[in-house]
Amino acid sequence: MRVLFTGINHRTASVTLRECFAVGGDASSHMDAFRERFPGCECVIVSTCNRFELYVARPLHGKPNADDLRTFLSGRFGVPMDQVASASIHREQDQAVAHLFRVCCGLDSMVLGEPQVLGQVKRAYQAAGDCGAAGPVLHRVFQQAIATAKQARTETGIDAGRVSVGSVAADLAHQVFADFADKTVLGIGAGEIAKLTLRHMMELKPHRLWLANRTHRNASELAEAIHLPASVGGARPWEQLDELLIEADIVVTCTAAPEPILTPKRFKPILKRRRFRPLFVIDLAMPRDADPAIGSMTNLYLYNIDDLQSVVADSLGQRGDQAQDCERHVAAAVTACMSQITHADLGQLIRKLRAKLHDIGQEEGERTLKKLAQHQDSPDAEALGAVLDEHTQRLVxxxxxxxxxxxxxxxxxxxxxxxxxxxxxxxxxxxxxxxxxxxxxxxxxxxxxxxxxxxxxxxxxxxxxxxxxx
Amino acid sequence: MNLANPITTLILLAMTVLSVYATFGALRRLSPSGHPGRPVLASVMQRVIVAVIMLTTLGMFARFWLRDGGWQPVTSHRDGLLLMSFMLAGAVLFIQSRARLVGLSSFALPVLTFILGWAICASAWTYHPFDLPTLHPVWRGVHLTGVYLGTGFCGVAAMAGGMYLYVQARLKRKQNLGGLGRLASLEALENTIIRSATLGFVLLTLGLVSGVVVISDGDTPLPAGWWFAPKIVLATLAWGIYAVLMNVRYASGFRGRRAAWLSIIGIVLLLATYVVVTSLPPAPPVSPTASVSNGSGHTNTTNLVLPAKSSASKASVLDPVEGD
Structure with missing residues (x-):
């Protein structure tokens, strides 16, 4: 089998293009479509706010190749082929495996060593396993990638003392507001990163912290997950979103909405009713929840995931030593993984060869037995020897x-x-x-x-x- | 021979050099690549500011001794500028002690340097003492205190406004955000603008009202068109701006960036008033007898249009007379 990878990430594609590839929480329909088009292939789709990556294992001499994968992505997501071709990267075999290992270790992240990506890869692999898209090769590759990432993170400490998106968002909130005792934080959506960010916001001890979600139950669960005291806030109905936006000073939004929910049209009357109080909006969703145009409105400060991660990356620097150690781990693990894949292929080959030889042996054995049956009445040693010789010659x-x-x-x-x-x-x-x-x-x-x-x-x-x- | 000017000029020069050094340090601290925790530089800045205050005080006492006990705190525009630099240095020390206003001193030091440089000019080349003996001592005191202290607070508001614009620009452009943590928040800066503008407004109001009283001398009606004088117009405009600024929370359309710009425009207008007072020729008198001797052998040419009989006593304290 041959392992391939095609995808886009924060280095090769803008947020706008990445939004076109956002699959939200469910990539199984895309994986089903892929397997329908390329039967006999395995695939896993890893989709995060920074990347969309398609990992494929296919027979050694077969489809798809790089162009087939790009064509599939272009057709599936409605992005022109030239854009996909210019923004995507393609790797094969050990390079594709190494890429996945680096992603899991956080070496390919905007924030070097960030831990969230490992969870996202795990969930993507789980989803592929659930819908039967991941086969023996990708099972092996992803399991080893996850195991290696855990080991490398522990041994190199690349994620030690990390600065997260949430902490940077809290720092930026400090840059806008001096005192949080009279401020209101509003969380929209219930994404994983939003949860982490809201935890950091709770550390600011705001006056109120409201949560709004289309599904009220999800907002309530999020309130429980971040241990939000009832005296500080809780879940509010989605229908009250405009009123909450008027009340809020900090908005953390992370929904799976395909279209922006915070638009200039919606905000114009809201800003007036807010009496132009400063509003700090943190948009962690992909595709984005906030139209970038609202960032230019008076006293409104809008930051998306890229903005925050670039701040984190700046503050962390390159963490050269840990990164090098981690790269060494990855190189060794990739070699071992590729060796295992090759051996697995060989084992399968040997089994097939053995079966084929047994078939030949059985066929020739039956033929020889028939010939021996003819000499049953007059067992002549010379004749029997000739039959056996013939059997041997034919078999060889x-x-x-x-x-x-x-x-x-x-x-x-x-x-x-x-x-x-x-x-x-x-x-x-x-x-x-x-x-x-x-x-x-x-x-x-x-x-x-x-x-x-x-x-x-x-x-x-x-x-x-x-x-x-x- | 009056030794006050050369000595004061030398002291001002020394202070300016120190302040320039501190300013460069402060600007370097502001740069995105500047290290946030430069303890050496911060302590140098602090020492420089303390030195400025001490030297200013020394300069004032030196003038007191040289004048044989006839010392008055503000006898010329140069003294006013010196007083402002003294207050500004005090404000910088106060700001440095406030965690919420971190970084504001970096914006105060260039202003301090500018005022000191201006004071050198006012001391060495354009020195004009006020015609103090002819003015009512109480109203004179109220006027001078109101104008200079008010301008000092307005200066602090302008510095906060400048820093507000700087921080906001970095937040909006989203570039080099990593180093922003060592600068005050927008909310703290807006609060500083409003509080300083409020204090400045109150003091300026006192200064302007007392100035009008000084001009009118209490019993004589003001001449027609007195409010057309450039300094009155400029000062009134600045006063109006600060009236808006202190109510910016209620006039929400002026919040944030607009308030910051207003604070800067306000101080520019006040400085323009000083420039007009010290540089521009006086308004032409409507009466051919307006230009009269002030009784000391010099001709008073800078008063507003006033009856010849009382022109000297009705001069604004900011109107200089020639000679000392």
Whole structure:
């Protein structure tokens, strides 16, 4: 199997383009569509606010290739092919695996070593497993990626003393407001990052903290999850959102809405009713909940996930030493993982070979038994010996027919010398045969041994690979 | 021979050099790449400011001794500027002690340097003492205190306004946000603008009213068109701006950025008033007898249009007379 990866991330695509690829919480329909189009392939879609990545495992010689994947993404998400081609990156085999490992370790994140991405990858892998899109290869790759990330984070400390998006949002709130004792925080949506950010906001000890969600129960659950005291606030009905926006000083929004919910049209009358009090809006959703145009409105400060993460990245610097250690972990783990994938492929191959040889053996055995049955009445040792000889000859010829006929057809993907060396090594053929045999050229398109031929000498075919040696 | 001017000019020069040094340190501290915790630089700044205050006080006492006990705190525009720099240095020290106003001193020091530089000019080249003996001592005191203290508070409001615009621009542009944590919040700055503007407004009101009383001398009606004088117009405009600024919470359309700009426009108008007072020629008298001797051998050419008989006594204290 071959592992491929195609995707976009915060480095290759703008927020606007990434929004087009946002799948919200459910990527299974896309994975189903992929498998319908490319049967026999495995796939996992990792979609976060910073990246959309499609991991694929396909048979060695088959579809899809890079162009097929880009075409699929373009058609599926309605993004022009040229945009997908210019913004996407494609990796194969060990590079694709290494990319996933780096993502899990946070080495590919805007905030180096950030821990949230590991949870997001886990959930994506879980979703792929649930809908049957992840097969044995991707199971192996993702499980090892997650295990390696945990180990690398523990051993290198790349996520130690981390500065999170939530803490940066709280710092920026400090830059706008001096005192929070009379301020109101409003949380819209119930996303994971919103939860973390709201926890940081609670540390500011605001006067009120309201939560609004289309599903009231989710808001109530979020209030419980962040241990929000009833005296400070709680869940409020979605219908009161405008009134809450008038009351709020800080808004943390993270919904799965496909369209912005905070638009200039909505905010214009709200700002007047707020008497132009400063409003700090933190938009953590992807696609964005707040129209970027509201950022230019009077006394309104809008920050999206990219803005916050760039601040975090600046404050953390590059964490060079930990990153290097982590890269070493990843390199070793990728080598081991690729080796396991290759071995798994080989094991499967050997099983198939064994089954095929057993089939041949059984077929020839049945034929020989029939012949022996003819000599049952007059058991002649010479005749029986001839039958057994024939059986052996036929069996050997049948086994060698396919590989030797393939060897005679000169394929461009590997030199004949490679096959010759492989044969010598696989069958433990001595080098002295090379010295004894004069090098001869293989005839063009020479036919392989006929398995049905009674007297095809095995020795003659054994000599053929030697002729290719320099 | 009057030694006050050369000595004061030298003291002002020393203070200006120190203040320039502190200003560069402060500006460096403001730069996005500047390290947030530069304890050495911060302590140097603090020492410089303390030195400025001490030298200013010394300068005033030096003048007291040189005048043989005839010392008065503000006898010229130069003294007024010195007083303002003294108050500003005190304000910087106060600001540095307030955690919520961190970074505001970085905006105060350039203003302090500017005022000191201006005071050097007022001391060395354009020195004009006020015609104090002819004015009512109580109204004179109220007028001078109101005008200079009021301007000082308005200056603090303007510094907060400048910093507000700077912080807001960085927040809106979302660039180099990492270093913003060492600057005061927008809310704290807006509060500073409003409080300083309120104090400035009250003191300026006192200064303006007492100025009008000084001009009218209590019993004589003001001449027609007295309020057309540039300094009256400019001062009134500035006064109006501060009236709006102190009510900005109620006039919500002026909140935030607009309030910051108003605080800067207000101080620019006040400074323009000072420039008009010290630089522009006086308004032409409507009466051919308006230009009269002030009784000391000099001709008073800067008064507003007033009857010749009482022109000297009705001069504003900010109107300089030639000579000392």
């Amino acid at each position: 010829n049948k086994i060698l027919h396919m590989p030797l006929s393939q060897l005679n057809q000169h394929h461009g993907d590997a030199p004949l010398g490679f096959y010759a060396a492989a044969l010598r090594r696989l069958f433990d053929l001595e080098d002295d045969t090379e010295a004894k045999t004069e090098p001869t050229k293989l005839p063009e398109q020479a036919p392989g041994p006929d398995p049905d031929a009674e007297t095809n000498s095995a020795e003659s075919v054994q000599d053929k690979p030697a002729a290719t040696r320099p």
